[in-house]
Amino acid sequence: MSTSASRLDRWLLHSLRKMLGSAPLDLVLYDREEVADMRRSVATIRFADRQTLIDVLRSPEMGFGDAFSEGRIVIDGDLVAALVAIYETRRNTPPGLLARWLLWTQQNTLTGSRKHVHHHYDLGNDFYNLWLDSEMQYTCAYFPNPDANLDTAQLAKLDHVCRKIWLRPGETVVEAGCGWGGLALHMARNYGVNVKAYNISQEQIAFARERAKREGLSNQVEFIEDDYRNIRGQFDAFISVGMLEHVGIERYRELGNVVRRAIGDTGRGLLHFIGRNFDRPLSTWIKRRVFPGGHPPALRSVMDIFEPQDYSVLDVENIRLHYARTLEHWLERFENSYDQVRDTYGANFARMWRLYLAGSAAAFRVGTLQLFQVVFAGSQCKTIPWNRAYLYEDAEPRQSDEPWIRAIS
């Protein structure tokens, strides 16, 4: 195709420019014509052909995502910065009726959940091992300072959540959605608790069991390949890091009942999850291509878990900037293994994953996604920390009669 840009092409590019408002981006119809040459542009978006322009205009999320994956859209410059600019412009666009309808009809039946998780997490441990930290934590890290490295920050996250629910030696903990088992093993190893950890990803459970065996922790940690809804037993604490966003808000009351069965009125717990300022569906592209069944909830929706149980919310921390930083680390590591990913999984997959990581980093930076850690306690939980200062003091060995625990009655 060597014809010069037609009037139609110009009009299409102009429409796209309008959609992007004042975003500092150059738009180029490949090898033909530059429509805008803004002075402070952070990146140039190159469209391969007219059809790609039409695809993006007709369906901004799917059209853009798929065209990027297929190499029909190329972004020159800082990918994260370009996506930040796009999200900033688009953040105030309310979800359409169709999007709302999709949100409410999304079904997570027991079989459905299994399928959803397999899609994402059973890509193979080897794939995630390429770019995750040494603990295989596929959730937001907690950086003591913004320049800490990823391994340090993932370890700090594990301690941050353990300290938040003031684990004491000999206690029992149930974990819903345990990934590759990093947190469960950390709790057993460093806090002397007994853990029952659930996950429906066969490959992750196998990996976790192998680690427990190797570390001699099989007596303390039981990994169970099953759905969180099938949790059985009584525990002192409930913990879930990075599962809630897969549960679906219409299942939160049921989840509350599961938690209640597990820890009763005397226990306490923590939920760590990707959330929103208000409920709206995930990007259609993320939902269809990367995370089927995912929904990052607003805090309002999460109250469906606690209110019917008369549970008290003790602490909510929003660490979304930490997730932006985590994703930047993942993206950097991913880029370092890019050729290997492309050769193993194909060029489209590699580009898709690049967009997914960069887009998520941008969303957490802009604030269209949040990361909440919520600590809660049952109405009869008799010891709760007097304040949160102990979280920020140098760690001492945990004692059952620590002064920061204050009996209620």
Place this chain on the structure above:
Amino acid sequence: MSTSASRLDRWLLHSLRKMLGSAPLDLVLYDREEVADMRRSVATIRFADRQTLIDVLRSPEMGFGDAFSEGRIVIDGDLVAALVAIYETRRNTPPGLLARWLLWTQQNTLTGSRKHVHHHYDLGNDFYNLWLDSEMQYTCAYFPNPDANLDTAQLAKLDHVCRKIWLRPGETVVEAGCGWGGLALHMARNYGVNVKAYNISQEQIAFARERAKREGLSNQVEFIEDDYRNIRGQFDAFISVGMLEHVGIERYRELGNVVRRAIGDTGRGLLHFIGRNFDRPLSTWIKRRVFPGGHPPALRSVMDIFEPQDYSVLDVENIRLHYARTLEHWLERFENSYDQVRDTYGANFARMWRLYLAGSAAAFRVGTLQLFQVVFAGSQCKTIPWNRAYLYEDAEPRQSDEPWIRAIS
């Protein structure tokens, strides 16, 4: 009345005992018969006559509250412990239909609000001065440790909320519901900010203005006798301590609009308020006799303020045990001035206030009331703290380029 206890009296006492379940309380029909002599009783409740028993059975909250105020119910033993026992037993009783109806029909029109606040806060500065701390803080204190004294804890609260919204010298702050001006003056004096503070209580505003003048802070702090809905101007931060529970949940969207007009998308703010695990009306007695128009909201309802503005919740802290402690201090001080209160305001008022303070202490201890501090930020707020550690480090003089502030972009 010198007749011995009738069969009817026994039956009434028995019914009351059933209502109280296993609460460790002795019930005595005055000078007649002891119905229960439980071994580990924390207090004895004495009823003056049969009518009082009937009143309590027919309307537990109003009947009990009014009879206590009128001296027809006397509690021997630890009043707070007795009320804790009663609340523990009653906490799982769901609100009736009438109570729900009352909740939703409670109207806070502009005139209505003014009337409500006058009822409670215009009792006279002298009255509150008898038992509040030296800063006249009529809200939950923050105790560095449970044994700190009240003055220390109220000062610590002021700093805790100021630090939570990372005030920097030269910034502007609007305060909704400023009481006697303690926080507004503290912010101006210690954080170098300019404050506009609103309150509809004439006597409190007069007191606050006088203090500002005496301290030479009138240039920095403007006290305005007006409703929060009439806030005008642009500010860096919004703060409200102890007002939300008077606003009424049906007005939260409107309050969100007020906040948005004041701080836009770039500001941040803090709400400190009495809340609940889930929405239910205040005790009818508290509502009718002490706090007309009051409603402590569930976190779910509070989201009505933030969600329509695309505001992010950054931090929620529940410090209900600190309010129990605060109320115990107030009660102790109140008891020390009891004779003076009784001589000035009458015996019924003095007993009513005693029950209100003790009952509130019990409610915060049991957990039927919560105390939430919520920090939030607009979608374009460009600096937010990297984590919360700075809140717990020794205070350094505030600088505008502090390392704990992390620019978003």
